Every structure is written in C-alpha cells, then in structure tokens.
Amino acid sequence: MHAQNKIASRRYHLRIYKACFVGTDAVDWLIQTRHAHTRDEAIASMRILQDHLVIHHVCDEHVFKDEYLFYRFRRDDDSYTCYKDLKSFYRGQCLSQRLHNKREVLRDIHANGQLYRSSFLGCDLVEWLVDNNEAFSREYAIKYCKKLMENDIIKHVTDDFRFRDDRLIYQFTIDFSQPYLLCDISRFRRTLSERSSSGTGSDTTDTGINQEISTSHSTISDDEFCTPCKPNIKDDVSNSEQKSDTHIQQPQSVLLRHMTAEELEDPDTPYVKHKVRVFCDSVGYGFVIRGEGPVYIQIVDPEGPAVAAGLKVRQYLHSVNGVNVLRKDHRTVAKMIIENPGFVNLVIMTHKRDTFS
Template identity: 45%
Template sequence: MTDHSRKDFCPVVSTLSTYQIFLIGEQLRSCMNGVGLVRDRKYRLRSYKSCFQGNETVDWLVRSKRCEDRLFAVRIMRVLQKWAFFHHVCDDHKFKDEMLFYRFRRDDDTIRSHKDLLLFYKVLDIYHSINSSKKGILRSYQLKEQVYARAFMGTAFVDWLVKTGMADTKEQAIITGRQLLENDIIRHVSLSSAVTDDHHFRNDNMLLYQFNLDLDQRRRMSDVLILDDQRRMSTDSHNSTEPQDTPTRFLESHDFSTHANTCDNECYEMNSTETEKPANTSLMQPNSVLLRYETADELESPDTPYIKSCVRIFSDSVGYGFVIRGIGPTYVQTVDPEGPAADAGLKVRQYVYSVNGVNVLREDHHSVAQRIINSERDYINICVMSHKRDM
C-alpha cells in the first residue's frame, strides 16, 4: 500500500468513529428526555434550563442496565463529555457522580462552536428525513452482478436537498454532499461494483452513493469506549493504518496466559520451546495490512462487500502459521507462506468471524488467541470475511 493510502486512512477511521460516538450520545439524550432526566432545575435561587444531574443520571444508567456499575457509567459519560457532546452548565467540572448539572450541547447554543457535532445533527436530520419520505430517493441499484440496497444518485440527492429546503441552492447541496463524503458519512459506489473514494461528490446521475452509517441502529453504551479508543489510536499513530495493538503469533505449544497482562502497545512472538520477553516495539511493530479498518457493524451490514468463508487449519510441528491483530474485529495481519494456514487458504486482510463455531467478530485479538490456544484438537475451524476485491 502506498504512503498516500496510509495518509488517507486515519481521517476515515477517526471521523467515522467520532460520528458513531455522537450517535450513541444522541440515543442517550433521547432516552433521558423520555424519562424526564432532562428538565429545568434550580440551585441557590438560580435557574438552569434543560439540564440533567450527574448522580441521577448514574442511578438511571445502572438501574436500566445500560452500565454495569457506577464507575463504568462515569467513565462512559466522561468520554461523551470529552467529545463535547455535553458540558457542565458552568464549564467547571468533569462529569461526576454528584449533584452537579450538565447540559447537552444540542439543547443550547454552544453546539455552534463544534463543527463536527453541528455536521452530525445536520446529517441526522437529512438521514431521518430521507428515510421517512414516502417518495424517497433511496432504492436498490444493480451494477453488473452486485446489488446495492438503499443507494442514491448524486443528482437525486442534490434535487432532494433543494426541494426539502435543506439547501437553498444546488451549489449548497453539492457542498453538503462533499462534506458527507469527505467525512466518510456516505461512500461512492463505482461502476466496477466496488466501494471506492476515487470520485468527489458530484451532481451526476451516473454516480451512486450509500450511507456508511445506519443512524437508526441501536448501539450499546459500552461501544463508546471502543470507538473512543479507535479514534485516539488512529490519531496518535499518524502513519499507521489502524489502531495500534499487539500482534499475536499462533504456535502450537505455549502458555498464552503468561502474557495476559502485557501492555497493548507491546509486540511479542512465542514459540513451542520457550517464551520470549516482549521486544522493542519500534523494531517489531509492523504497519497494518488493512486498506480500511471496518467495524463489526459494517461487516454484519446487509450491504457489506465482505463475503464469509470457512477453512480448517491443522497445526504442524511449529504451529498454525499466522498472525492476528485488532481490537474487535480481529483480522489476519500476516500468513507464513510455507505454513498450514497458507495451505488451508487463509489470507491477509481477512477478518475473523468465528473460531470453532463461536462468533468472535467483536472480540479483540487476545480473546481470539485464547480460543485458538484452548482448542482441544490439532486443528481449528475458522470462518473469515474477505472483501470482494481480494478474492
């Protein structure tokens, strides 16, 4: 992969993760309004409009089983606060399990100073309006042998924005389309039946687009932590093509539990005769082979370009012969060309869907490694997901 590809990858992951965090925050805001947690309050003769109280919110999050305990609830709320989804009414406190007041930025004018959040709500309005329209622009298109559901043409999108008043002119509508494409909210589908970013958004009846996000999908609160980690790691790594984590080499005889507490940014390899100490990461940490880091939700989408296949890999005297990475989903980083994994047909860039019949799509590479190591047979049945371009 070229340096240009790596450069372009990080904004894609970080931007998409940011809007997924906002989506979880908006679903939370909607629920909290529904149960009366967001309301006008008074403290020391001063009124605070449309706000919620820290300890009441934590009570509700734990009671409704959205969070496992109070500390976990505070941790999740602080991530949402970090991404400016809400703030303390006087901007004096981080979120605390105390009698402190906070306000969602959607409910006051402070949202105008946060362009990502402002664009998210613009996208949300567009998405819901398009999906609720009886004569919407979303339909299925067939390009060669591939059917793309819920897609739209550039011209139809521009005309629809102007007709509904979401854009005053076609020029403004085109700018909106470009904002959505640049922030990975929509993606272009080429005539070669492959998802690509080669084209800028255009007012064209020959260019087909799809939404990258399902804004109606219910998300778990705990996903905030995973998405925040993806966003942070993709930003920190700069030239890396996905969040940095530890590759794990699967060999036949070793005790993985001895490395269970190894820091995520360390890199190590274990063999059948001895366990080595983690090596210098600057020398051993390879760049990811991924062209684009997909989320588990994207892989399970009905419109995913990934195809599932299953292989059985027999261990030889050395091991299985492949390396995995990822924080959920896990993917194949390298395959020994002379090892049993290569003989079975395993390839790099494949996402691990299941191991011995157990779905592991949302498990990190440590958990997937443990399942493989704990296999009671001399082989593993592994199902993987491959992009059509790699088949």
C-alpha cells in the same frame, strides 16, 4: 432522558439552570436502562460524549462525575452551533431521519455484482435537497454534501471518490435509524483506533521483508517488484543459488483498488498529500514498492526507518526529491531513491480513510 423527565430545570444557590441533568441521576438511569453495565462504564461513556462536545457542565467547570453536579446537552442550549463538526453531525442525523422513508432516494442499490443497502446516488440526494428547499441551488447542495463527507457523516461505498453530483453510490457512515446503547460508544472508538492503525504492514514478517530486500539489485522480470532498500548481504548467496531454478513468487497487492495517475491528480481525489523525509540505516530505507505508474507502498518494515517517518502500505508516491513520479514505474522510482546516500524527501498520497489526527 427527555422522554423520562431526566432533563429538567434545577435550582442551585438561588440560580435556576434550565434543561439539565444531575450526574449521579444520569449514572443511575444509564444502568437501569442497560445503557451501561457498571458505574465506571457509565462515567467513561459520558466523558466520551463530553470530549466530543455533546454534553458539558452547565458552568463548564467539571468533567463528568458521578456526583451532584449539573450537566446539559449542548443541543438543549444551542451551544452546539459554535462547533462546526457537531453541527454537521446533527444536520446529517436530521437528513438521515428525513430520508428514512424516502425510497426514491435511500434504497438498496445493486452495482458491479454488489448489493449496497440503504444507499443513495449523489445526483439523487442533490436533487432531493433542492426540491425540498434544503438547498437553494445544486451548487449549494453539493457544497453541503461535501461538508457531510468531510465530517464522515456520509461516504462513498468503496471510499474511492469524494462527493459528486453524479451516479456514484454513497451511504451514511452510521445507521441513524438503529437504536444504540451508550456503551456502544466505546466500540465505535475502538473501531476508529483500529482503522487509524491499519496499513502499517505489521502483519508482514521480518523474514519475508529480508527475502524481498535481498533481490532488490538482482535481475527482476516485469511481473516482479523491487524495493528502495540496500541488499541484505547475508541472503545474497542463498538467493543467487536458487535464482537459476526458482521463480520469485509475486505477493498479492495490498491495494483495495488500483488508482490511475489521472485519478490521483483529480481535484476530487480522496487522497491527500504529505511530505516526509526518510533516513537510510545500515540495511536500507525499510519499505517495498510496486506499481507501474503510479507506484505504491507494498510493505513497510515495522522496525525500519520508513515506519518511523510515517510511511504505510497502500500509500502512493507522488514525488521523490521534488520530481513527480506518478507516471514512472517502480524500477525507475526505486533507482531514484537508492541513489540518495543518507535520506530521501518524499511526497506521499494517503487515502482519507487511513488519515487520522
């Protein structure tokens, strides 16, 4: 918009508003340049930018409208500096652009049979920031990079580690060198929504859950799993008849990577703690656990009390009623939960990629 002179000083009621654009002109320009297909789509996309404080009405009195109203990019009046998240985003964008041709830092990296494109090592970025006077010390550079990671500007390639001054591999979450259309912003929002709703166990059928619940108080071998749920009475007979000649199939783990108790206790762990209270209904608590220290949630009944309390698959159990269970096996943890008559207090650990406001 700057390059095509859509941003300019404008006068209204004897007052001059610098570096602004007109709502109607912006909608026309977005359609002409194929940033949007319809006027409604253009308005909706600009309002997303306004919601995220990228643009604002010059007097902060109107949402974006297809009318003769003046709006401004916060980057043009430096008001973005009042918002830490937006400031961090622009700093990340600037850093990405500066590193674009620095192949000694940003490059394709092979590791463990995988190719990670446009990636960088944490120690390389820290060193570059110091050498180029972007940070006056390695400690400050590390703090700066951690802030970028907290704001989802950079990420560990497998989301398993926070930022470290080490030979861990990281990437920018957005390819800032890629030209985008404004209508892409709706796709980014949908992707975020889908990520925030992942891990609910909605792809598990009620039948499968009932079959697993019915075995919770049966004799379980070392490679099977148990559940902190009361048995389903209607399945007891059929299961007991089959137990003698049919081995229970172990389901595939839902974990993306198995974490150790030490990794979860590390101050730099990407997992955050939450306290929840789960009430027991006539069937049970409504979730299945696995693991041999730490224990994690394998299945959540989409209609049970656990999902109502906020439990999701891939969460780790940190404590049960105030007792640390990171190094206990699933049988011990299940017994601790089942012994509670009406409700259980849990501290769960959720990966930051699955935690959204």
